[in-house]
Amino acid sequence: MATAFLLALALIAQDAPVSTAPTATAPPPRTQPAATAPTDDYGYVGWCYGALGGYVDLYDKVMPEVTRIEKTFPGPDGFAASMKEYPAMRDQAKKDLLIYRSAIVAAEKASPRPISEYGAAAIKKGRSVWGGSDQVEKARLAQVWMSWSPPGDCETRAKxxxxxxxxxxQALNFNVKKDEAP
Incomplete structure (x- = not known):
């Protein structure tokens, strides 16, 4: 019995055979925090503004590749119908940016303390969604850009x-005297 136990210990203590097969490595640890949106309305709308602004800014860069992709893989309605959607989507995004901006400005005016630095950080964080766009292949960037849309509640939360x-x-300015006309 003791012999079997010692033999088992000896087998456990042996080094494993050397393997020449490549081993799977884990991806490198993230050096920056994920570009997740803040949870408060002001920060969230700022994040949406930054992310959507980055989307609009990439329009001219990705459209040649988007055109190539749409020609290669036309949708059920055909190439021309698909290509009409992209300018319409850009125009809608620009309208949404105005809604977000209006909400951000209103919040900054209403706040009893300065919050614009926090808002700028939220916008920057939202824009960072597109941070790696210069390092990725044109086709991959175009695919991501084509399928991206802001979270569905950005507009609702902005309003x-x-x-x-x-x-x-208005509540903060309730007791402020207005200039009286002569």
């Missing part, structure tokens, strides 16, 4: 933020 900010701003 809510603006409404609350306008109400709060």
């Amino acid at each position: 809510t933020l603006e409404t609350k900010s306008n109400l709060f701003g």
